[in-house]
Amino acid sequence: MEVIPAIDILDGRCVRLRMGDFNSRIDYSEPMEAATWIAESGATWLHLVDLNAAKGDGNNSDEIAEIVRSTQLSVQVGGGVRTLANAVALYEIGVKRLVLGTRAVEEPGFIADVISEVQIEVVVSLDYRVESGIPMVQVRGWTSGSGLTLRETLARSEEMGASYVLATDVGRDGMLTGPDLDTYCMILDETDMELIASGGVSDLADLERLAELRSPTLERGVHSVVVGRAIHDRRIELSEVIELWR
DSSP states (O other): OEEEEEEEEETTEEEEEETTEEEEEEEOSOHHHHHHHHHHTTOSEEEEEEHHHHTTSOOOHHHHHHHHHHSOOEEEEESSOOSHHHHHHHHHTTOSEEEEOHHHHHOTHHHHHHHHHHOOEEEEEEEEEEETTEEEEEETTTTEEEEEEHHHHHHHHHHTTOSEEEEEETTTTTTTSOOOHHHHHHHHHHOSSEEEEESOOOSHHHHHHHHHOBOTTTOOBOOEEEEOHHHHTTSSOHHHHHHHTO
């Protein structure tokens, strides 16, 4: 299992949202400063989210381009990638994986279109809220429900060629309440896409539980885990966990 540090960018700043709420944010450093520290800690991958693009309010493409250009990190980017032009622009600045959310959920064929156009690995981002025990997929920067269950969206995404699924429990994201292990077990059983876990990680014990997690029937495990607030708040020593799960 690989640990992938996360930087969420809003209005040119590195921030974290609580439960996806744009009105409940924690401001950290400049994105380039955070990315440099992450690279110096030994990380090889970085997860970048353009929150402005996700909510349709501009973008942070200059900051993303600077990080890709100025560090040795392999970068996966999500947030507002809703057109082929968006995908091509990110590919051309050197992004290694594209994280597709809203449009991939609403129009699964967009996944295949992106792969055909830019020949890049695609991560389908499935942000969900657990409602009456059922994970329901959210869209548009976590502001709207899609009406689709996580299970049915997994099947559609895999059919269109996505290599990875980034699964985030919005109710846990930025809250340091621990990961949603039950839903991750379901995902491991339901799809051959590699699972990237996200949301709720608070300490080393949470990472250990994710590293040990296996599908009850297929003996598959978590490919990687995106960690944001716990790293930026220094609850987890990044260089230590990078070394543990290199």
